[in-house]
Amino acid sequence: MVLEGRYVYPYIPQGLYAELRIAMNCRWRIRKELASLQNQIQRWLKIYFPEHSKVFGRFTGTGNMELLHSAPFPSDLISLGVEGISGIWKQMKLCGIGRKRAQRIYEAAQTSVGCTTGMEAARMKLQILLEDYDAKLQQYERVMQVVENLSSRISAVAELLKIQGLGLVTVAGLFAEIGDIRRFESPRQIQKLAGLSITENSSGKHKGPTEISRRGRSRRRSRLRAILFRAVIPLLAKNREFQLLHRYYTTQQNNPLQKIQSIIAICCKLLRVFYALAIKDLCIQS
Numbered sequence: 098m099v100l101e102g103r104y105v106y107p108y109i110p111q112g113l114y115a116e117l118r119i120a121m122n123c124r125w126r127i128r129k130e131l132a133s134l135q136n137q138i139q140r141w142l143k144i145y146f147p148e149h150s151k152v153f154g155r156f157t158g159t160g161n162m163e164l165l166h167s168a169p170f171p172s173d174l175i176s177l178g179v180e181g182i183s184g185i186w187k188q189m190k191l192c193g194i195g196r197k198r199a200q201r202i203y204e205a206a207q208t209s210v211g212c213t214t215g216m217e218a219a220r221m222k223l224q225i226l227l228e229d230y231d232a233k234l235q236q237y238e239r240v241m242q243v244v245e246n247l248s249s250r251i252s253a254v255a256e257l258l259k260i261q262g263l264g265l266v267t268v269a270g271l272f273a274e275i276g277d278i279r280r281f282e283s284p285r286q287i288q289k290l291a292g293l294s295i296t297e298n299s300s301g302k303h304k305g306p307t308e309i310s311r312r313g314r315s316r317r318r319s320r321l322r323a324i325l326f327r328a329v330i331p332l333l334a335k336n337r338e339f340q341l342l343h344r345y346y347t348t349q350q351n352n353p354l355q356k357i358q359s360i361i362a363i364c365c366k367l368l369r370v371f372y373a374l375a376i377k378d379l380c381i382q383s
Contacts, residue, residue, distance in 0.1 A: 110273075
């Protein structure tokens with residue numbers, strides 16, 4: 098925020114950071130639309146082929162999607178037979194799936210208890226959903242190409258990606274939301290922007306537990322805070338330094354933190370690392 102007199106003006110990124118924010122906003126919107134389409138396709142499958150998930154697992158696999166395009170109903174799969182199902186995969190030159198899986202799919206289709214009414218309209222609806230899903234995937238790939246190109250122009254991104262567990266989406270998302278790092282004097286200011294400042298819920302003589310303020314550009318949900326929380330999960334799974342830090346926070350003798358408190362502390366640690374590397378990179382460039 099920029100203060101001028103009694104008015105507060107929101108920060109508007111410029112140049113590269115503006116482009117990156119727009120691109121990441123497009124990515125966020127497309128991901129939301131993809132999730133909605135996935136839910137609709139899964140609902141369709143539960144009605145017309147409820148055994149699908151037991152045989153296929155995730156329907157988004159290449160081989161599974163091709164069968165949905167070619168033979169969506171159990172009756173279609175029965176007509177194809179085991180050889181016909183495996184033949185579709187052979188034409189696509191897919192590895193790891195073959196006759197055994199085709200046999201399981203064929204048997205599941207034979208014993209399916211899915212709905213058998215309104216088949217033509219249901220086929221049309223699924224085709225439309227799949228077409229929309231394919232179109233959104235193409236849009237997502239286009240947006241990620243733009244995000245990758247823009248991120249490559251920020252040299253600090255390469256250093257941040259060396260941290261095990263951090264991916265391009267997280268790093269690009271941080272730069273998109275924070276913008277020019279030089280407008281902050283310390284990482285604590287970014288922590289306040291993300292709504293991760295610690296406050297105490299107290300009134301009069303009552304002293305409540307401390308918690309994060311959740312204040313930022315959005316009261317209910319700060320996208321920056323969401324990016325940080327999502328980034329911590331793979332860090333705790335893949336990065337030994339952050340794993341040890343989490344273990345220390347939750348097992349220290351004096352005032353051990355609960356799991357969620359430790360995750361918040363690690364979010365703040367990640368912000369400090371981000372700030373240090375980004376500022377160092379700018380100093381080297383200047």
